[in-house]
Amino acid sequence: MSEIGALAVVMAFVVSTYGTVMPLLGAGLRRGELVHSGLRAVYANALLLGVASTAFLYALLTRDFGNAYVAGYSSRDLGFWYTLSVFWAGQAGSLLFWAAVLAAFSALAVWRLGRLRELIPYAAATLMGTSAFFTMLLTFVSSPFARLPVAPADGAGLNPLLQNAGMFFHPPTQYLGFVGTAVPFAFAVAALVTRHLDDEWIRATRRWTLAAWFFLSWGLIFGMMWAYVELGWGGFWAWDPVENAALLPWLTATAFLHSVMIQEKRDLLKVWNVVLIILTYVLALFGTFLTRSGVLSSVHAFATSSIGPLFFLFILLVLGMSFGLLLTRLGALRSQGELDSLVSRESGFLFNNLIFIGAAFAVFIGTVFPILSEAVSGMKISVGPPFFNQINVPIGLTLLVLMGVCPLLAWRKASPGHLLRSLAVPGVTAVAGAVALLAAGIRQGTALAALTLCVFVTAAIIQDVHRGAMVRRGHGETYAVALGRLVARNPRRYGGYVVHLGIILLFAGMAGSAFGTERDAVLARGQTVTVNQYTLRYEGGGTYTRGERIITEATLTVFENGRLLTIMRPQRNVHTGRDEQAMTEVAIRTTPREDLYVILAGMGDDGRVNLRVIINPLMMWMWIGAGVLTLGTLIAFWPQAAAAAQTRSRRLAEAA
Amino acid sequence: MSRTNRKILAAVVVFVLAGAYLAYNGARSSMAYYLTVGELLDRAAGMRNADVRLSGLVSAGSIARDAIAGTLAFDVTDGTRRLPVRYQGVVPDAFKDGAEVVVEGRFDGQTFTAARLFAKCPSKFEPEDEGEDA
Numbered sequence: 184m185s186e187i188g189a190l191a192v193v194m195a196f197v198v199s200t201y202g203t204v205m206p207l208l209g210a211g212l213r214r215g216e217l218v219h220s221g222l223r224a225v226y227a228n229a230l231l232l233g234v235a236s237t238a239f240l241y242a243l244l245t246r247d248f249g250n251a252y253v254a255g256y257s258s259r260d261l262g263f264w265y266t267l268s269v270f271w272a273g274q275a276g277s278l279l280f281w282a283a284v285l286a287a288f289s290a291l292a293v294w295r296l297g298r299l300r301e302l303i304p305y306a307a308a309t310l311m312g313t314s315a316f317f318t319m320l321l322t323f324v325s326s327p328f329a330r331l332p333v334a335p336a337d338g339a340g341l342n343p344l345l346q347n348a349g350m351f352f353h354p355p356t357q358y359l360g361f362v363g364t365a366v367p368f369a370f371a372v373a374a375l376v377t378r379h380l381d382d383e384w385i386r387a388t389r390r391w392t393l394a395a396w397f398f399l400s401w402g403l404i405f406g407m408m409w410a411y412v413e414l415g416w417g418g419f420w421a422w423d424p425v426e427n428a429a430l431l432p433w434l435t436a437t438a439f440l441h442s443v444m445i446q447e448k449r450d451l452l453k454v455w456n457v458v459l460i461i462l463t464y465v466l467a468l469f470g471t472f473l474t475r476s477g478v479l480s481s482v483h484a485f486a487t488s489s490i491g492p493l494f495f496l497f498i499l500l501v502l503g504m505s506f507g508l509l510l511t512r513l514g515a516l517r518s519q520g521e522l523d524s525l526v527s528r529e530s531g532f533l534f535n536n537l538i539f540i541g542a543a544f545a546v547f548i549g550t551v552f553p554i555l556s557e558a559v560s561g562m563k564i565s566v567g568p569p570f571f572n573q574i575n576v577p578i579g580l581t582l583l584v585l586m587g588v589c590p591l592l593a594w595r596k597a598s599p600g601h602l603l604r605s606l607a608v609p610g611v612t613a614v615a616g617a618v619a620l621l622a623a624g625i626r627q628g629t630a631l632a633a634l635t636l637c638v639f640v641t642a643a644i645i646q647d648v649h650r651g652a653m654v655r656r657g658h659g660e661t662y663a664v665a666l667g668r669l670v671a672r673n674p675r676r677y678g679g680y681v682v683h684l685g686i687i688l689l690f691a692g693m694a695g696s697a698f699g700t701e702r703d704a705v706l707a708r709g710q711t712v713t714v715n716q717y718t719l720r721y722e723g724g725g726t727y728t729r730g731e732r733i734i735t736e737a738t739l740t741v742f743e744n745g746r747l748l749t750i751m752r753p754q755r756n757v758h759t760g761r762d763e764q765a766m767t768e769v770a771i772r773t774t775p776r777e778d779l780y781v782i783l784a785g786m787g788d789d790g791r792v793n794l795r796v797i798i799n800p801l802m803m804w805m806w807i808g809a810g811v812l813t814l815g816t817l818i819a820f821w822p823q824a825a826a827a828a829q830t831r832s833r834r835l836a837e838a839a
Numbered sequence: 840m841s842r843t844n845r846k847i848l849a850a851v852v853v854f855v856l857a858g859a860y861l862a863y864n865g866a867r868s869s870m871a872y873y874l875t876v877g878e879l880l881d882r883a884a885g886m887r888n889a890d891v892r893l894s895g896l897v898s899a900g901s902i903a904r905d906a907i908a909g910t911l912a913f914d915v916t917d918g919t920r921r922l923p924v925r926y927q928g929v930v931p932d933a934f935k936d937g938a939e940v941v942v943e944g945r946f947d948g949q950t951f952t953a954a955r956l957f958a959k960c961p962s963k964f965e966p967e968d969e970g971e972d973a
Contacts, residue, residue: 344932344933414931414932415929415931415932416929416931521844522843522844522847523843524843525843525846525847525850530847530850533847533851534850534854537851537854537855541854541855541858545858545862548862549866552866553873562872563872563873563874564870564871564872564873565870565871565873565892566865566866566869566870566871567869567871567892567943568869569865569868569869570862570865570866570868570869570870571865572865573861573864573865573868574858574861574862574865577857577861578858703909705907705908705909763935764932764933764935765930765932765933765934765935766932767932782929784906784909784929784930785904785905785906785907785909786906787906787907789907791907793906793907793908793909795929
């Protein structure tokens with residue numbers, strides 16, 4: 184099977200190269216059959232990488248330890264699901280995953296969007312060029328099918344830290360998001376080459392962009408869940424370079440999702456949109472590069488990584504070619520429309536974009552600061568979480584304001600009187616919310632501002648939906664029917680609102696961590712520690728062995744205001760075996776109000792325990808927010824024939 | 840340039856300046872030298888009261904932990920030279936002999952007192968396992 188897989192990868196490299204050259208040649212020479220042949224290479228590439236992936240899966244599931252990768256990352260005691268997750272646990276496997284997903288997406292895009300006769304040759308060539316790069320890496324540099332001279336009896340095993348549901352889903356989701364951005368990017372390139380610079384490429388790839396954004400979002404969410412539950416330090420985000428690398432394309436993709444709406448409605452920001460999608464794709468490549476090369480995680484890893492320099496070159500190539508192409512097309516990209524007023528929906532979107540790009544720029548600078556400072560001053564200087572927080576907290580708050588005000592603004596020019604009337608209800612609700620929050624004892628300024636704004640945005644959204652439904656009800660529909668038809672007629676707008684509600688909940692959860700409480704305590708048996716309304720009594724603990732784990736567990740009885748609440752058992756375990764690995768298993772009690780999060784930092788020989796008790800307010804709402812965001816994306820994903828027709832007629836009316 | 844465009848431009852400029860100010864402040868308050876063991880030892884005199892982020896490997900067999908006091912002492916090495924680190928707090932799971940660590944704190948010429956400790960698994964796992972932080 185290994186030989187079949189390796190052969191399939193080599194053939195995929197050849198076919199990808201063919202698929203890059205042929206469509207270009209065909210389009211250039213106006214020879215339809217060459218283009219056609221090139222497009223069939225896209226399908227062949229998908230088939231070949233499907234075969235390679237199957238062969239790789241077969242090696243994983245049959246525990247073929249003659250395969251160097253399988254021997255390096257898997258072992259006999261690994262269960263089915265984690266054996267499966269070995270696919271993307273290491274470099275060669277995750278590159279194969281990337282290439283296979285790209286191949287499948289390319290085939291799907293060519294199949295679904297083949298009707299765009301002018302664009303498709305160049306889009307296909309762009310996608311296959313990328314595929315050629317990845318299959319080249321898989322063939323010559325980092326092969327998932329490399330054999331060992333002698334197969335060991337057992338593999339080295341998967342790090343226990345990676346054996347967690349969050350880590351099972353996080354990498355593939357993240358990659359689906361990264362790869363997904365390739366499709367709108369490819370069509371943007373095609374639009375540039377062919378000078379078809381209307382919004383055709385944007386409309387054609389709208390759902391691709393949305394899907395990519397959705398997977399990028401869930402990549403971040405799974406990563407945060409994993410960090411929160413598994414890493415056992417009480418938080419979910421640490422501004423680690425690798426986290427930042429995943430956040431960057433999300434920020435630019437979010438900006439892109441918003442700004443394309445202005446191009447569709449008003450024919451503005453054409454250049455900007457092309458720039459955004461190029462940036463998003465390059466940042467997705469940068470994210471893959473960063474997670475795989477380790478260029479920032481340590482000072483010396485770059486040189487030791489086999490794929491680092493090649494990846495870096497590829498990114499430079501993509502960047503250079505895309506922006507070079509863009510420069511030659513600037514004249515044709517001149518926007519037809521013009522902004523009419525500072526107070527309008529358009530300028531609201533403009534500021535939304537500024538914010539996302541500002542955040543992305545700040546995160547990028549902070550992430551590569553050591554490299555920049557070394558280049559400038561010869562000293563490596565890095566910045567820490569305070570840098571990121573000081574910039575991104577005000578940015579986040581501004582974003583909330585815009586999220587509330589923007590939907591209330593009219594296109595073109597909003598009348599101040601109308602705007603003020605629209606702001607009345609959300610404004611009053613927000614003030615009431617602030618008073619309630621103060622009464623509830625929240626004094627932390629940032630959290631108070633963020634939560635008040637969350638109330639404001641929610642009220643603004645509800646008001647807008649309610650108004651829409653009332654207008655329809657005026658035409659004789661019941662309220663429920665009116666609401667349903669309103670959403671069905673413009674799923675993108677109302678799906679977007681639901682996504683906003685999800686984001687609001689995520690913000691609320693993040694704001695909650697700003698007024699959390701943390702307390703360390705050393706307890707002997709029978710002693711208690713009190714944090715806020717909780718009292719934890721240490722009942723005893725011990726160490727026992729289960730399989731390959733040495734489990735150290737403390738039993739705590741938890742009282743709330745003197746009333747018995749629950750029993751919690753935080754653990755600190757050591758996985759023995761080939762690679763000794765400590766594993767903190769935190770105990771978490773979740774309520775809508777807050778999480779009680781207990782870490783067993785250590786247990787002494789005398790049986791005393793060292794505990795860290797953390798109270799994380801509103802954490803549950805982050806995960807609920809992730810669910811709401813999913814619902815909103817699904818609504819926005821709904822076909823919107825009616826809405827498209829509506830937009831077109833409005834455009835015509837505007838043009839007249 | 841129309842009046843509207845001028846207004847929009849002015850608003851954008853205000854926006855960008857505010858962002859730049861925030862960035863400058865944030866950077867000033869959290870900048871730290873990012874050094875390896877050898878670099879820090881060579882510049883020890885100039886680094887007395889500076890915030891330093893030090894990267895290196897946990898020297899095998901040097902870990903001394905007091906689970907109850909929550910204190911941790913170990914040597915960090917760049918392969919040839921080493922220096923002792925003191926730390927108090929929750930220790931990340933990935934911390935062990937040979938692990939790649941980053942410690943943040945100050946060096947008094949003898950001992951590095953760390954306020955924060957980050958650890959990455961040894962070479963086998965690429966840093967895809969993000970945020971293995973303290």
